[in-house]
Amino acid sequence: MEKFYAYYCRIKGSIPDAFGNLSNLLTLSLHGNQLSGPLPIGVKHLQKLQGLSLTSNQLSGSIPNSLCELKSLYKLYLTSNQLRGSIPSCLSNVSSLREVFFDGNFFNSSIPTSLWNLTDLLYLDLSSNLLGGSLPQEVQNLKAITLLGLSRNHLSGNVPSSIGGLQSLANLSLAQNKFEGPIPDSLGHITSLEVLDLSNNNLSGPIPKSLEVLSYLTHLNLSFNHLRGEIPSGGPFENFTYESFMYNDELCGAQRFHVPPCWGHKKVFHMLGIILSITAAVIAVATVAILLLRCQRKNEVSRNADLLPMGLARRISYYELVQATNDYDESNLLGKGSFGSVYKGTLTDGTVVAVKVFTFLLEVTSRSFDTECEVLRNLRHRNLIKVIGSCSNLDFKALVLEYMPNGSLEKWLYSHNHCLDLVQRISMMADVASALEYLHFGYVTPVVHCDLKPSNILLDEHMVAHVSDFGIARFLDERNSVMHTKTLATLGYMAPEFGLEGLVSTRIDVYSFGIILMETFSRMKPSDEIFKEDLTLKNWIEESVPNATVQVIDGNLLRQQDKHFNEKLECVSMIFKLALSCCTECPQDRINMKEVVAALKKIKRQLDSLLDT
Numbered sequence: 001m002e003k004f005y006a007y008y009c010r011i012k013g014s015i016p017d018a019f020g021n022l023s024n025l026l027t028l029s030l031h032g033n034q035l036s037g038p039l040p041i042g043v044k045h046l047q048k049l050q051g052l053s054l055t056s057n058q059l060s061g062s063i064p065n066s067l068c069e070l071k072s073l074y075k076l077y078l079t080s081n082q083l084r085g086s087i088p089s090c091l092s093n094v095s096s097l098r099e100v101f102f103d104g105n106f107f108n109s110s111i112p113t114s115l116w117n118l119t120d121l122l123y124l125d126l127s128s129n130l131l132g133g134s135l136p137q138e139v140q141n142l143k144a145i146t147l148l149g150l151s152r153n154h155l156s157g158n159v160p161s162s163i164g165g166l167q168s169l170a171n172l173s174l175a176q177n178k179f180e181g182p183i184p185d186s187l188g189h190i191t192s193l194e195v196l197d198l199s200n201n202n203l204s205g206p207i208p209k210s211l212e213v214l215s216y217l218t219h220l221n222l223s224f225n226h227l228r229g230e231i232p233s234g235g236p237f238e239n240f241t242y243e244s245f246m247y248n249d250e251l252c253g254a255q256r257f258h259v260p261p262c263w264g265h266k267k268v269f270h271m272l273g274i275i276l277s278i279t280a281a282v283i284a285v286a287t288v289a290i291l292l293l294r295c296q297r298k299n300e301v302s303r304n305a306d307l308l309p310m311g312l313a314r315r316i317s318y319y320e321l322v323q324a325t326n327d328y329d330e331s332n333l334l335g336k337g338s339f340g341s342v343y344k345g346t347l348t349d350g351t352v353v354a355v356k357v358f359t360f361l362l363e364v365t366s367r368s369f370d371t372e373c374e375v376l377r378n379l380r381h382r383n384l385i386k387v388i389g390s391c392s393n394l395d396f397k398a399l400v401l402e403y404m405p406n407g408s409l410e411k412w413l414y415s416h417n418h419c420l421d422l423v424q425r426i427s428m429m430a431d432v433a434s435a436l437e438y439l440h441f442g443y444v445t446p447v448v449h450c451d452l453k454p455s456n457i458l459l460d461e462h463m464v465a466h467v468s469d470f471g472i473a474r475f476l477d478e479r480n481s482v483m484h485t486k487t488l489a490t491l492g493y494m495a496p497e498f499g500l501e502g503l504v505s506t507r508i509d510v511y512s513f514g515i516i517l518m519e520t521f522s523r524m525k526p527s528d529e530i531f532k533e534d535l536t537l538k539n540w541i542e543e544s545v546p547n548a549t550v551q552v553i554d555g556n557l558l559r560q561q562d563k564h565f566n567e568k569l570e571c572v573s574m575i576f577k578l579a580l581s582c583c584t585e586c587p588q589d590r591i592n593m594k595e596v597v598a599a600l601k602k603i604k605r606q607l608d609s610l611l612d613t
Contacts, residue, residue, distance in 0.1 A: 001022050001024060001025060002024055002025060002026045002027070003025070003026055003027045004019075004022070004025060004027065004028050004029070005027070005029045006029070006030055006033070007029050007030065007031045007032045007033070007053070008031075008032040008033070008602075008605075008606060009032075009033055010033060010034060011030070011033040011034065011035060012033070012034045012035070012036070013035065013036065013037075014035065014036060014037035014038075014040070015030065015035055015037070015039070015040050015054075015059075016040070017040045017041070017042035018042070019040065019042060019043065019046070020040065020042025020043060020044070020045035020046060021042075021045070022046065023045060023046065023047065023048070024048055025046050025048065025049055026048055026049065026050050026051070027049075027050060027051040028046070028049060028051070028052050028053070029051070029053040030053065030054055030057070031053045031054060031055040031056050031057070031077065032055070032056045032057075032602055032605070033056075033057050034057065034058060035054070035057040035058065035059060036057070036058040036059065036060065037059065037060065037061070038059065038060060038061035038062075038064070039054070039059060039061070039063060039064055039067065039083075041064050041066045043066065043067060043070070044064075044066035044067070044069040044070065046070060047069075047070065047071065047072065048072055049070050049072060049073055050072050050073060050074040050075065050096075051073075051074060051075040052070075052073065052075065052076055052077065053075070053077040054077065054078055054081065055077045055078065055079040055080055055081075055101070056079065056080045056081075056598055056601065056602045057080075057081055058081065058082055058595065059078070059081040059082060059083060060081070060082045060083065060084070061083065061084065061085075062083065062084060062085035062086070063078070063083060063085070063087065063088050064088075065088050065090050067088065067091070068088055068090035068091055068093050068094055070094060071093075071094065071095075071096060072096055073094050073096055073097055074096055074097065074098050074099065075098065075099040076097060076099065076100050076101070077099070077101045078101065078102050078105065079101045079102070079103050079104050079105075079125070080103070080104040080105075080597075080598035080601065081104070081105055081598075082105065082106060082594070082595065083102070083105040083106065083107065084105070084106045084107065084108065085107065085108070085109065086107065086108075086109030086112070087102065087107055087109060087111065087112055087115065087126075088112070089112035089113070089114040089115070090114075091112075091114070091115060091118070092112070092114035092115055092117045092118055094118075095118070095120070097118055097120075097121060098120060098121060098122045098123070099121075099122055099123040100118075100121065100123065100124050100125070101123065101125045102125065102126050102129070103125045103126060103127040103128050103129070103149060104127075104128045104129075104594065104597075104598060105128075105129055106129065106130055106594070107126070107129040107130060107131055108129070108130040108131065108132070109131065109132070109133075110131065110132055110133030110134075111126065111131055111133060111135075111150075113136060113138060116136065116138040116139055116141045116142060117138075117141060118141075118142065119141055119142065119143055119144065120144050121142055121144060121145055122144055122145060122146050122147070123145070123146065123147045124142070124145060124147065124148055124149070125147065125148075125149035126149065126150055126153070127149040127150060127151040127152050127153070127173065128151070128152040128153075128442075128594075129152070129153055130153065130154060130441070131150075131153040131154065131155060132153070132154045132155065132156070133155065133156070133157075134155065134156060134157030134158075135150070135155060135157065135159065135160055135163075135174075135179075136160065137160045137161075137162040138162075139160060139162060139163055139166070140160075140162035140163065140165040140166065142166060143165075143166070143167070143168070144168055145166055145168060145169055146168050146169060146170045146171065146192075147169075147170065147171040148166070148169060148171070148172050148173070149171070149173045150173065150174050150177070151173040151174060151175040151176050151177070151197065152175070152176045152177075152438075152442050153176075153177055154177065154178060154444065155174070155177040155178065155179060156177070156178040156179065156180070157179065157180070157181075158179065158180065158181035158182075159174065159179050159181070159183065159184055159198070159203075160184070161184040161185070161186045162186070163184060163186065163187065163190075164184060164185075164186025164187055164188070164189040164190060165186070165189070166190055167189070167190065167191070167192065168192055169190050169192060169193055170192050170193060170194045170195065170216075171193075171194060171195040172190075172193065172195065172196050172197070173195070173196075173197040174197065174198050174201065175197045175198065175199045175200050175201070175221065176199070176200040176201075176380075176438075176442060177200075177201055178201065178202060178444075179198070179201040179202065179203060180201070180202040180203065180204065181203065181204065181205070182203070182204065182205035182206075182208075183198065183203055183205065183206075183207060183208055183222075183227075184208070185208045185210045186210075187208065187210065187211060187214075188208060188209075188210025188211050188212075188213055188214065189210075190214070191213070191214065191215070191216070192216060193214050193216060193217055194216050194217060194218055194219070195217075195218070195219040196211075196214075196217060196219070196220050196221070197219070197220075197221040198221065198222055198225070199221040199222060199223045199224050199225070199380075200223070200224045200225075200380050201224075201225055202225065202226060203222075203225040203226065203227060204225070204226040204227065204228070204249075205227065205228065205229070206227065206228060206229035206230070207222065207227055207229065207230075207231055207232055207245075207251075208232075209232045209234075211232060211235070211236075211237070212232050212233075212234040212235035212236070212237060213235060214235060214236055215235060215236065216236075217235075217236040218236070218239075220236070220237075220240055220244045221243075221244055222244055222245055222248070223243065223244065223245060223246040223247050223248070223380075224246070224247045224248075224380045225247075225248050226248060226249045227245070227248040227249065227251055228248070228249050228250040228251065229250070229251065229252070229262075230251075230252055230253050230262045231245055231251055231252070231253035231254065231257050231259065232253075233253065233254055240257075241256070241257075242256065242257045242258040242259070245257055245259065246258075247380070315389060315390070315391070316347070316388075316389040316390065316391050316400050317391065318391050318393070318396055320347065320348060321345065321355055321391055321398060321400070323348070324345030324346050324347050324348075324353070324355065325343040325344070325345040325355055328341075328343055328357070329343075332344045332345065334354060334407075335408075335455070337469065339358055340356060340357045340358040341356075341357050342354050342355065342356045342357070343355045343357065344403065345400075347400075351388070352403045353388055353400050353401060353402070353403050354400075354401045354402070354403045354404065355398055355399075355400055355401075356398060356399045356400075356401060357396075357397075357398045358397040358398065358399075379438070379439065379443060379447065381434070381435055381438040381439075381442070382464075383431045383432065383434050383435035383438075383464070383465060383466055383467060384435050384438070384439075384466060384467055384468075385401055385402055385404070385458060385466045385467065385468040386401065386402040386466075387399060387400070387401055387402075388400045388401060388402060401468070402460075402466075404458035404459055404460050404466060404468075405460065405461050406458075406459035406460065406461065406463060407458065407459060408454060408455050408456070408457060408458055408459070409428060409454040409455075409457040409458075409459065409465065409516075409520070410453075410454035410455040410457075412459065413454060413519070413520065413523055414523070419556045419557075421557070422557055422558070422568060422571070422572070422607065423604075423607065423608075423611070424463060425520050425521060425557075426571075426575070426600065426603065426604050426607060427463075427464075427465075427604070428457070428459070428463070428464075428465040428520070429465075429516075429517060429520060429575075429600060430597070430600045430601065430604060431464055431465035431466070432452075432457055432465050432467060432513065432516070433513065433593060433596045433597045433600055434597060435465075435466070435467040436449070436452075436467070436509055436510075436513060436593045436596075437593040437594055437596070437597050439506075439509070439593075440506040440509070440592065440593050441592075441593070441594060445475045446475070446506055447473055447474070447475055448473060448474045448504050448505065448506055448508060448509055449467065449470065449473050449509050449512075450472045450473055450474060450498075450504065450508065450509070451469060451472050451473075451490060451493075451512075452467070452493060452509055452512035452513060452516065453490050453492075453493045453512065453516065454516060454519060454520070456468050456469040457516075474504050491526075491527065492515065492525070492526030492527045492537070493511075493512045493515050493516070493526065494508070494511075494512070495507065495508040495511035495512065495587065496511075496585055497587055498511075503587075505587060506592070506593070507587040507588075507590050507592075508587075509593070510582045510590045510591065510592065510593060510596070511582060511583050511587075511590065513582055513593070513596065514538075514578075514579040514580065514581070514582025514583035514590075515537065515538070515579070515583060517575060517576075517578065517579035517582065518537055518538065518541050518576065518579045518583075519537065521553060521554060521557065521572055521575055521576065522537070522540075522541065522552050522553060522554055523554035523555075523556070523557075524537055524540075524552075525537075526538075538580070538583050540552060541576050541579065541580065542580055544576075545573055545576045545577060545580070546573045546576075546577070549569055549572055549573040549576060550569060552576070553569070553572050557572070558572070564610045564611075567606075567610050568607070568610065571603055571606060571607050571610075574599075574603050575600075575603060578591075578596065578599050578600070578603075582596065
């Protein structure tokens with residue numbers, strides 16, 4: 001036997017060591033199953049093996065060094081598993097390797113220096129792990145590399161200038177790490193570069209004008225850094241939008257980038273600007289200090305004392321918000337919550353926003369405002385609601401947020417005029433899962449949302465889901481993976497340990513997500529009147545899956561005459577099973593959000609393949 005394919009076959013259990021007896025095997029493809037346990041040591045006997053694909057399973061443990069004995073291995077795919085520990089340094093001995101995909105695991109070491117000796121490597125993706133350390137100058141050894149993915153890790157230090165020596169590189173992603181220092185000018189030497197993502201780091205300094213010569217560059221993301229100076233305007237920059245440069249310190253340039261215009265190029269004007277800025281800052285600080293002293297002495301509250309809390313992006317005055325919302329007119333009311341109301345508004349620059357006003361300024365409300373500020377200041381993800389600015393003084397607090405024109409998931413689920421189809425619902429759940437994965441694993445301190453529900457899932461113009469409302473969120477420090485709180489969330493979505501004991505861990509978000517999965521595909525609220533006494537939404541689903549899924553699925557979602565009805569019903573059944581895995585009574589038995597993301601991707605791929613036929 002030379003080729004063994006068994007992908008998406010729902011195979012469970014461990015990989016048999018007996019595979020090692022297939023000494024003539026060239027390709028082994030078991031991706032997209034439910035395989036668990038460690039990688040078998042017996043694979044070392046597959047000396048002719050060229051391709052090994054175990055992507056999207058539930059494999060655990062570390063990568064055995066025996067894998068390094070496969071001297072003919074060309075492709076190694078281990079994406080979306082639960083592998084841990086370090087990446088074996090001996091992989092550098094497998095000189096035949098051309099494609100290595102380890103993304104979506106839990107590797108927590110530094111990248112072994114020896115890995116940079118694989119000079120013929122074409123693809124290397126280590127993204128979405130817990131890798132630390134720096135990116136060394138030796139990265140330049142990967143002369144043939146076309147894709148280098150290191151995003152969503154804990155890598156730090158400077159981006160080495162030697163990276164400019166990767167002349168074949170087309171896709172470079174270093175996003176969501178802790179890189180600092182300047183963007184190397186040498187990136188302009190990679191003339192084949194098509195995708196460059198350096199977002200969500202601590203990079204500083206100017207954007208190199210050398211990037212203007214990258215004629216193939218079609219995607220650029222430098223947002224959420226500390227970049228300064230003029231945004232280049234030539235070459236590929238003619239086609240980029242402001243979204244490539246959002247949330248930086250002091251960028252300037254063309255109006256279409258939503259940044260102020262740059263000063264003239266003469267040094268004298270530049271120095272004069274610095275001097276004037278420093279002088280103005282000193283005067284401003286002195287003036288504010290005097291005003292604050294006067295306010296304390298007179299014990300007065302002024303609505304003009306708008307402060308920018310915790311370093312949020314923009315200060316917006318109280319009076320601009322009054323004007324933007326037409327004095328908080330009822331016609332602009334988007335919704336009400338336990339801590340206040342949300343209004344639609346239009347700022348003076350034409351930006352349409354959502355203004356979240358925190359009413360009844362009790363201690364708990366003020367604390368909710370501070371918590372949401374802290375979360376939104378630190379966390380950046382495409383499926384988290386974006387903060388535009390804030391307004392705060394002694395008797396008024398408001399957050400100015402990105403406006404979501406399609407409202408909430410709750411509105412769409414229970415609309416009489418619209419019906420979300422199967423693809424839309426799976427895509428939205430994948431969006432929410434991705435956001436939670438980032439909250440739990442993608443930031444240096446795990447964040448627990450604590451109040452996940454359909455009304456807190458908002459939809460943009462493209463029906464992409466964004467998680468909002470972090471008023472009772474909690475940061476978990478390194479010493480405490482579980483903490484207590486007296487602030488509880490919404491009934492029906494709360495995990496048992498949260499409702500009974502106030503125990504907070506990332507597992508309570510997993511539980512809430514499981515309930516939302518059930519609600520999204522059954523169109524039944526956990527608070528529905530049919531659920532009373534011992535019957536809950538969870539029990540109702542549990543008793544019906546898998547044999548009677550058709551009885552609990554939203555009747556608008558599937559009909560018997562639909563093409564591929566049985567296959568689509570099986571996809572929904574798999575989703576309900578996933579939801580039940582999220583909602584086990586014992587927190588330790590629940591799967592985590594990395595596993596949820598992998599499972600949803602797998603289900604979505606199955607559905608996409610059905611729709612393509």
